[in-house]
Amino acid sequence: MVCLGVIAGAHGVRGEVRLESFAAKPSDIASYGPLSDESGERRFALTLRGSTRGGLIARIEGIEDRDAAAALKGTRLYVERSSLPAPAEEEYYHGDLLGLRCERRDGALFGKVAALHNFGAGDVIEIEREDGERVLLPFTRATVPLVDLAGGRLVLELPFEVEVEAAAEAEAEDRP
Numbered sequence: 001m002v003c004l005g006v007i008a009g010a011h012g013v014r015g016e017v018r019l020e021s022f023a024a025k026p027s028d029i030a031s032y033g034p035l036s037d038e039s040g041e042r043r044f045a046l047t048l049r050g051s052t053r054g055g056l057i058a059r060i061e062g063i064e065d066r067d068a069a070a071a072l073k074g075t076r077l078y079v080e081r082s083s084l085p086a087p088a089e090e091e092y093y094h095g096d097l098l099g100l101r102c103e104r105r106d107g108a109l110f111g112k113v114a115a116l117h118n119f120g121a122g123d124v125i126e127i128e129r130e131d132g133e134r135v136l137l138p139f140t141r142a143t144v145p146l147v148d149l150a151g152g153r154l155v156l157e158l159p160f161e162v163e164v165e166a167a168a169e170a171e172a173e174d175r176p
Contacts, residue, residue: 001040001078002095005029010069011057016049017069019056019077022094026056032084035077044077092147101153102127110156111135125154 008018021029027048029035034043045061063069087093094116102110114128116139123139137143137159146155 001036001038002081002084002093003038003076004032004035004079005077007072007075007077008055009073010066011052013066015063015065015069016057016059017063017072018052019046019058020054021056026051029056029077030058032079035079037075038078040078042075044075092149096149097125097147097154100147100149103153103155105155105157110158113154127156 004023005019005021008020010016011018019029021027023029030046030048034045036043047059047061049057049059051057060069060072063072081093081095084093097113097116100113102112104110109130111127111129113125114134115126117124117126117136124136125139125144127135127137129135137156143157143159144154145157148154
């Protein structure tokens with residue numbers, strides 16, 4: 001399943017909710033039919049009512065008052081991966097990238113994809129190293145020249161600062 005959004009909180013007193021949509025076109029979140037929670041046990045039929053700063057306003061079938069809407073805050077909304085259109089060339093669904101092995105050009109393991117973010121200045125890939133440290137890198141062709149979904153890996157061209165830090169770590173590990 002793929003997460004398409006999250007319920008950000010209640011809106012008004014009649015059971016409407018604020019949604020944060022992760023769809024490329026935010027309003028598309030309502031076009032996939034009923035969404036579910038992460039377990040797949042609860043289903044949510046959405047009707048969009050409008051938008052607000054940073055999100056959408058929606059009605060969820062069966063939610064009639066503010067308390068019921070507020071209780072859903074933080075609920076992530078999912079759809080089956082097969083319901084989504086195929087991504088265009090050089091485009092990827094975040095869910096398809098999570099957990100991929102991250103290698104340097106020489107094949108050495110650097111970590112695995114933990115998350116993808118966009119803080120407003122472009123996509124950022126979060127990589128979890130074997131020691132648990134997390135590294136944020138720009139998700140650009142210069143930094144990630146190869147995405148090999150079939151092979152379960154990304155190839156990284158590390159920025160100079162990260163490469164120097166990685167070399168220093170490797171040198172420290174070689175010392176007795």
